Amino acid sequence: MLTLFTDTDTDITPKVAREYGYKLISMPYSYDGKTIYPYEDFETFDSHAFYDMLRQGVLPTTSALGEERYIAYFEPEFAAGNDIFYVHFSRAMTNTFDSMDRAVAQLKEKYPERKFYELDTKGITIGSYNIVREVGDLFLAGKTPEEVLEWGKTEVDKFAIYFFADDLKFFRRSGRVSGLAATMGSLIGIRPLIYMSTEGKMVSIGKAKGRQNAINALVGYVDELGEDVTAHRVVIAQTDAMDLARQVGALLQEKYGPSLRLEYVDVNPTAGSHCGPNAVGVSFHAKHR
Amino acid sequence: MITKTLTGADFVFLVKQGAAQLQLDKNTVNDLNVFPIPDGDTGDNMFMTIDSGCKAAPQEGNLEDAAAALSQGMLLGARGNSGVILSRIFAGISRGLKGVREADPSALKGALARGVEEAYKAVAVPVEGTMLTVYREAVEAAGKGLTPDSTFGSFGEDFLREMEASLERTPELLDVLKKAGVIDSGGAGLVSIARGIMKALAGETLTLSDTPGTAAKPLNLNAFTEDSALEFGYCTEFLLRLQRAKTNPDTFDEKVILDYLQTVGDSIVCFKDGSIVKVHVHTRRPGDVLSHCQQWGEFLTLKIENMTLQHHETTIHDGFSKPKKRYGVVTVASGDGLVATFREAGADVVIPGGQTMNPAVQSFLEAFDQVAAGTIFVFPNNANILLTARQAASLYQKARVRVIPSKSVGQGYTAIASLDADEEDADALQAQLEETMAGVETGMVSRAVRDAEGGVKEGDYLGFVHGKILTDSPDRSRAALQLCEAIGAGDRDVVLVFRGGDVPAEEADGLEAALATRFPKTEFIFRDGGQPVYDYIMILC
Numbered sequence: 001m002l003t004l005f006t007d008t009d010t011d012i013t014p015k016v017a018r019e020y021g022y023k024l025i026s027m028p029y030s031y032d033g034k035t036i037y038p039y040e041d042f043e044t045f046d047s048h049a050f051y052d053m054l055r056q057g058v059l060p061t062t063s064a065l066g067e068e069r070y071i072a073y074f075e076p077e078f079a080a081g082n083d084i085f086y087v088h089f090s091r092a093m094t095n096t097f098d099s100m101d102r103a104v105a106q107l108k109e110k111y112p113e114r115k116f117y118e119l120d121t122k123g124i125t126i127g128s129y130n131i132v133r134e135v136g137d138l139f140l141a142g143k144t145p146e147e148v149l150e151w152g153k154t155e156v157d158k159f160a161i162y163f164f165a166d167d168l169k170f171f172r173r174s175g176r177v178s179g180l181a182a183t184m185g186s187l188i189g190i191r192p193l194i195y196m197s198t199e200g201k202m203v204s205i206g207k208a209k210g211r212q213n214a215i216n217a218l219v220g221y222v223d224e225l226g227e228d229v230t231a232h233r234v235v236i237a238q239t240d241a242m243d244l245a246r247q248v249g250a251l252l253q254e255k256y257g258p259s260l261r262l263e264y265v266d267v268n269p270t271a272g273s274h275c276g277p278n279a280v281g282v283s284f285h286a287k288h289r
Numbered sequence: 290m291i292t293k294t295l296t297g298a299d300f301v302f303l304v305k306q307g308a309a310q311l312q313l314d315k316n317t318v319n320d321l322n323v324f325p326i327p328d329g330d331t332g333d334n335m336f337m338t339i340d341s342g343c344k345a346a347p348q349e350g351n352l353e354d355a356a357a358a359l360s361q362g363m364l365l366g367a368r369g370n371s372g373v374i375l376s377r378i379f380a381g382i383s384r385g386l387k388g389v390r391e392a393d394p395s396a397l398k399g400a401l402a403r404g405v406e407e408a409y410k411a412v413a414v415p416v417e418g419t420m421l422t423v424y425r426e427a428v429e430a431a432g433k434g435l436t437p438d439s440t441f442g443s444f445g446e447d448f449l450r451e452m453e454a455s456l457e458r459t460p461e462l463l464d465v466l467k468k469a470g471v472i473d474s475g476g477a478g479l480v481s482i483a484r485g486i487m488k489a490l491a492g493e494t495l496t497l498s499d500t501p502g503t504a505a506k507p508l509n510l511n512a513f514t515e516d517s518a519l520e521f522g523y524c525t526e527f528l529l530r531l532q533r534a535k536t537n538p539d540t541f542d543e544k545v546i547l548d549y550l551q552t553v554g555d556s557i558v559c560f561k562d563g564s565i566v567k568v569h570v571h572t573r574r575p576g577d578v579l580s581h582c583q584q585w586g587e588f589l590t591l592k593i594e595n596m597t598l599q600h601h602e603t604t605i606h607d608g609f610s611k612p613k614k615r616y617g618v619v620t621v622a623s624g625d626g627l628v629a630t631f632r633e634a635g636a637d638v639v640i641p642g643g644q645t646m647n648p649a650v651q652s653f654l655e656a657f658d659q660v661a662a663g664t665i666f667v668f669p670n671n672a673n674i675l676l677t678a679r680q681a682a683s684l685y686q687k688a689r690v691r692v693i694p695s696k697s698v699g700q701g702y703t704a705i706a707s708l709d710a711d712e713e714d715a716d717a718l719q720a721q722l723e724e725t726m727a728g729v730e731t732g733m734v735s736r737a738v739r740d741a742e743g744g745v746k747e748g749d750y751l752g753f754v755h756g757k758i759l760t761d762s763p764d765r766s767r768a769a770l771q772l773c774e775a776i777g778a779g780d781r782d783v784v785l786v787f788r789g790g791d792v793p794a795e796e797a798d799g800l801e802a803a804l805a806t807r808f809p810k811t812e813f814i815f816r817d818g819g820q821p822v823y824d825y826i827m828i829l830c
Binding site: 031032035061064066068098099187188189190209211212 | 537540541542544545547548549552553574577580581583584630634703706707781782783785810811812814816830
């Protein structure tokens with residue numbers, strides 16, 4: 001048997017995870033001395049309440065998992081004779097996978113027969129979400145782990161994610177976007193445009209003055225880079241900014257017509273702690289990222 | 290005479306001699322600090338660290354116990370980044386001497402190498418060109434020269450020679466040193482310790498004078514006032530005892546803390562020694578760090594210091610101020626919200642003032658004194674204040690002052706918010722700032738204090754730009770809406786609106802909704818400016 005894993009940084013909800021049989025690894029965030037594990041410490045994510053709290057000035061932090069947690073997730077599967085296929089968020093954004101590597105190395109010694117496959121989506125939130133779903137579809141269609149990994153070699157780099165953020169303070173603090181300092185001032189109303197590179201890192205590629213230009217810029221990226229757009233899902237993510245997300249969706253719907261498979265998701269709180277409220281992003285199938 | 294055998298008492302003696310030398314040299318080491326002085330002085334920090342070790346060390350006993358006592362003492366007394374790294378070096382040496390009652394040069398070489406390992410492990414991002422490099426290269430070079438005939442004297446000579454050479458090379462490896470024209474201070478501290486040890490091996494001894502371990506320097510609390518901005522955050526250090534009730538101290542991986550610290554601060558050192566985790570971090574929110582780490586244990590010691598205070602305190606002692614950054618910004622505005630927005634945009638000092646209250650030359654001079662920068666840009670934000678600012682600039686000697694002739698809050702804000710601190714050429718930067726300002730329009734709404742020509746009645750709300758009245762209405766929101774029409778807000782991408790202190794929030798909400806309907810393509814961002822006189826200041830970016 002093969003057990004699928006993904007993590008909560010991919011924006012997946014338990015409901016969608018169940019469609020594919022994914023087990024969820026919960027990536028924590030902390031504030032006020034509390035550390036919260038999404039979908040372990042709560043059942044449904046109240047996006048509005050969470051991002052409103054950030055608007056009020058709370059700045060949550062995020063942290064890597066320790067080895068023990070990975071062992072707790074994986075060992076029962078190996079012990080039961082199952083192999084593991086883990087579709088995860090970008091290695092380049094975190095140190096958490098070093099702990100995972102150590103955990104897996106330990107378990108491999110104990111369970112030498114068992115196999116551990118991993119697919120790095122080289123993204124986070126919807127960039128990963130789109131791939132997590134596609135991978136789920138492939139397994140439902142009967143593909144083997146090796147076939148899925150082969151697919152990933154060319155396809156992972158074809159899921160582009162572009163987004164804008166509203167308040168730079170969140171990114172400045174986390175320092176997880178390269179090029180931000182050089183290209184951005186701190187002028188209110190100017191939004192950084194950011195994409196996920198093929199290295200799996202967030203890179204600032206420009207700025208948009210005003211909401212309308214920011215929305216147009218996202219749609220512009222889909223226009224410019226899109227490839228077989230309607231053959232795949234187009235996922236729009238937002239951090240309690242559904243109005244803006246729907247404006248992006250409406251413009252895309254207008255262009256691609258009813259065959260567009262549009263899906264809206266809430267950015268998970270752990271990733272959302274880094275981009276803050278009122279951010280909107282789009283993930284789509286592209287010629288390149 | 291120590292030649293080929295090192296006992297516990299010998300080791301303690303040598304370390305104490307190293308400490309005594311550092312005590313003599315510590316001010317020289319302090320002076321090497323690259324500005325800004327982030328967490329006290331390197332010489333003091335390293336001395337206090339090694340001194341705590343010496344105080345904890347036994348007079349006699351075997352080498353293993355002596356090294357362990359020195360290491361434990363330093364762990365508890367470690368201060369600052371350099372002190373923590375020094376304590377890790379000794380922790381590694383102590384580990385390397387486990388089970389060793391007496392050492393020959395070859396055994397010591399192995400222990401010194403463990404010191405390299407521990408020191409590198411403790412730092413989140415090891416930087417070459419620092420004391421880490423100086424120590425590592427000395428250990429490597431001395432190790433290579435080791436022969437069966439080596440004595441501690443010959444081994445130590447090789448060690449010190451390479452250490453001195455490595456120290457001289459630090460500016461080549463680390464740009465910040467090169468720019469400041471100094472060598473690495475932590476490395477210099479290590480060299481000083483090594484020199485003390487070599488002198489002792491050659492028979493020249495020093496006396497380590499008694500020092501109160503952690504005597505606090507008197508703080509100048511006025512260095513951080515009601516209006517100061519938290520520039521450097523807090524130097525936060527603690528020892529955390531991992532608790533069995535909270536985690537498994539044996540398997541706890543301190544990397545979890547290290548990863549977390551990287552999200553909240555810098556200058557990070559974090560390592561685990563048994564069930565104790567030592568943390569050093571510079572952060573703006575020490576409370577968060579403490580709360581977060583308390584999930585795994587309880588604190589044995591805690592030290593939190595405002596680094597801005599430390600910085601000013603040191604500059605006062607030095608009697609002169611070292612430039613801490615390339616550019617500083619001084620501007621003029623009134624109203625809490627407006628001042629906060631300027632701060633957020635990057636202003637170092639906001640002088641209270643504006644149309645009805647023009648600040649004096651003296652206010653500018655005092656403001657310049659508060660900014661430690663090579664070049665200070667001044668944004669007067671009002672034509673009436675421009676000359677005062679220029680006058681102050683011409684009088685000021687301690688920094689280069691450039692007045693950017695911003696005539697409105699909007700111009701000043703936009704320019705400050707887009708100031709590119711990485712631009713090295715101040716002329717080019719000034720040109721950029723002036724160009725940025727040129728496209729900005731600032732509209733204001735204010736109440737007429739008397740009747741005037743053109744049918745203006747006392748109590749009417751007037752909308753104007755650059756002193757020219759464009760709209761007039763008995764209704765404040767209407768005056769604002771009409772003003773936006775008159776100055777073409779619909780053609781702009783962003784309009785930033787500061788609500789004055791006299792305007793109720795609900796009224797501003799109503800105006801915000803009306804503007805959004807009237808100009809759907811433009812984004813109106815409302816802020817509670819709190820400014821007097823002007824009910825609305827509208828910045829068209």
